Amino acid sequence: MKQFAAWFKDALTAEEVLPEAMTVATSTRSGEPSARMVLLRGFDERGFGFFTNYDSQKGRELAENPRASLVVYWPRLGRQVRIGGAVVKQSAEESMRYFRSRPLASQLSAWASPQSSVIANRQVLEDAAAALAAKYEGAPVPLPRHWGGYRVIPQTIEFWLHRDNRLHDRIRYTRQARGGWRIERLAP
Numbered sequence: 001m002k003q004f005a006a007w008f009k010d011a012l013t014a015e016e017v018l019p020e021a022m023t024v025a026t027s028t029r030s031g032e033p034s035a036r037m038v039l040l041r042g043f044d045e046r047g048f049g050f051f052t053n054y055d056s057q058k059g060r061e062l063a064e065n066p067r068a069s070l071v072v073y074w075p076r077l078g079r080q081v082r083i084g085g086a087v088v089k090q091s092a093e094e095s096m097r098y099f100r101s102r103p104l105a106s107q108l109s110a111w112a113s114p115q116s117s118v119i120a121n122r123q124v125l126e127d128a129a130a131a132l133a134a135k136y137e138g139a140p141v142p143l144p145r146h147w148g149g150y151r152v153i154p155q156t157i158e159f160w161l162h163r164d165n166r167l168h169d170r171i172r173y174t175r176q177a178r179g180g181w182r183i184e185r186l187a188p
Contacts, residue, residue, distance in 0.1 A: 001045055003159060003173075004081060008043075011074040023071040024050065024152075026061040034061065040072065041098060047151040048083055049090060051098055053115035055146045060116075062087050068152050078162030083154050085175075090149030099143045107141040108132045158186070 011019035018039075025035040034057060042049040048070060053059055062068065070083040099107060112128035119125065132141075154175065161169040170186035 001043070004043060004157065007074070007077075007079055007081065007159070008072075010077060011079075014074070014076045016074045016076050019074060021072075022048075022050075023073075024058060025069040025071075026058050027065055027067075028061055029064040034058070040070075041149070047085070047088075047153040049094075049149050049151050051090075051095065051147070051149045053110065053113070053144075053147050054089075056115035058116075062150060068150075070152055080160040082158040082160070083152060083156070085153045085155040087150050087152050090151050092143070092148070095148030096143045098149060099147070100140075104133075104141065105129075108136070110147045111141070111144050163188075 008019065020040040021037055022040050023035050024038050025033060027033045036058065038050045038052065038058075040048060041051055054063075066087045067085065068087045070081075072081045072083075074080070099110070102110075108129050109125075111132050112125055154173075156172060156174050158170060158172040163169065166188065168188040170188055172184050172186055173181040174184070176182055
């Protein structure tokens with residue numbers, strides 16, 4: 001986690017575009033994979049957090065198969081981090097704290113969008129957001145029951161560093177059952 005924190009700080013200093021952007025890959029119980037971009041919203045010794053609609057495709061897949069892989073890529077630095085592990089929901093308090101920190105439009109969109117559902121057109125979303133804005137004008141927007149955070153508890157973390165000669169550096173950390181991490185160098 002210290003290594004990730006150092007690399008994340010470097011990405012911020014390098015002014016990477018959206019340094020918090022990451023791919024999250026999930027799969028159904030039967031193994032059908034899917035991946036999409038989300039924003040990393042915190043990391044610590046407990047894992048890596050992101051927030052979403054629990055009824056979305058990723059939410060449904062995580063309910064069936066609570067494991068995920070994350071990939072964070074910082075092209076300016078030539079660095080990539082892959083993370084894999086079990087996924088748990090964050091507490092309602094953590095979800096509420098993050099939800100309250102979001103801009104009003106983002107809070108309203110969490111209510112307005114039936115994420116991953118087929119809709120007739122964009123106007124459906126615009127109308128729903130406008131109706132919610134009127135409903136909650138001057139009042140706090142409540143946390144939707146269908147929206148909140150997940151935390152990926154890493155079992156493995158791999159750090160990849162680009163080398164022009166294609167002999168990239170790959171260092172994998174694997175969590176051990178009795179605590180600590182096994183560290184191994186992988187061939188590129």
